[in-house]
Amino acid sequence: MNAIQNFLASRPDSADTLEGIHNWWIDWSGMPESIIITEQALHQLKEQGVIRSVVIGNREIWRRV
Template identity: 45%
Template sequence: MTQDDIEIAIGMIRSHLAAYPHGADTLEGVAQWWLDGSFPPPVIAAALERLLAAGEMERVIIGQRQLWRRAQQA
């Protein structure tokens, strides 16, 4: 896992959310459907955590699952 991979994944996630602003999915769904399997789960997890820390994404816990989506504006 390189920093470049994480940055590319972040860019792809941002692009996906620009096209589908109401999109929400699990880590596995982001990997398969948003990023077409381009990166392994650890890279995607790191990208999502960075976007979470930056306030761009939020994690929603539903039962045993974690969904990721664009951060909702107050």
């Protein structure tokens, strides 16, 4: 959650898919964790009102509120 919030603090207009966030927004310092970790973080941040998601076509896009 911190990595996502830090990324958005420095790039507030960013928006991406779960996969994009997992692969490009988070510095895993080696082998990445499971994508499920990123998905759970996104949902927690959404519950806290920090980010929101929109569906465009068949893709869910995440961005700052």
